[in-house]
Amino acid sequence: MRTGRHEVPKRAFDIAVSLLLLVLTLPVLLLAMLAVRIDSRGPVLYWQERVGRGGTLFKICKLRTMRVDAEPAGPQWAALGDPRTTRVGGLLRRLRIDELPQILNVLKGEMSFVGPRPERPFFVEQLEREIPLYAERHAVKPGITGWAQVNYPYGASVEDARKKLTFDLDYVRRASLLLDLSIVLATPKAVLFDRGGR
Numbered sequence: 001m002r003t004g005r006h007e008v009p010k011r012a013f014d015i016a017v018s019l020l021l022l023v024l025t026l027p028v029l030l031l032a033m034l035a036v037r038i039d040s041r042g043p044v045l046y047w048q049e050r051v052g053r054g055g056t057l058f059k060i061c062k063l064r065t066m067r068v069d070a071e072p073a074g075p076q077w078a079a080l081g082d083p084r085t086t087r088v089g090g091l092l093r094r095l096r097i098d099e100l101p102q103i104l105n106v107l108k109g110e111m112s113f114v115g116p117r118p119e120r121p122f123f124v125e126q127l128e129r130e131i132p133l134y135a136e137r138h139a140v141k142p143g144i145t146g147w148a149q150v151n152y153p154y155g156a157s158v159e160d161a162r163k164k165l166t167f168d169l170d171y172v173r174r175a176s177l178l179l180d181l182s183i184v185l186a187t188p189k190a191v192l193f194d195r196g197g198r
Contacts, residue, residue, distance in 0.1 A: 065089025115143030
């Protein structure tokens, strides 16, 4: 992974892209928040613990897309067409609008705009036991979008995580502003063709 002198320009890139996206999508975000409030009971924003760079924990911020009682038996993989998803939540997930509040995580420095998607600690423990080198993806900050998200369909299983890891490790090895820019530009197409995942 490239470090040192690349950290400052990457942070500047993260802030610039995040602020631009926030300005461009603020009306959509506000309408989405109103829709979540009207559609189902519970908070509009959803905070969930995730694993960040170096294995540190942080709270990711998303628009709530599932029922408040979505996991009575403990953590479960999310899936396309998940029955726990609310009516509005399904649309927000398909368009990735639920991810927009993560701009706050980027501005706080907990995430980068581009990087491996942050996973929940419960699943990280499982995946590190079952997939060699899984922990290596934590060498960089997690991202709102990433190399795996623009190259691999939505997945929610250990096998999907294994396949997506090849893209994550490739990103860690080749990380650069040019690669970040190419991923940002490829993200709208990935969203339109329903690729990637959380």
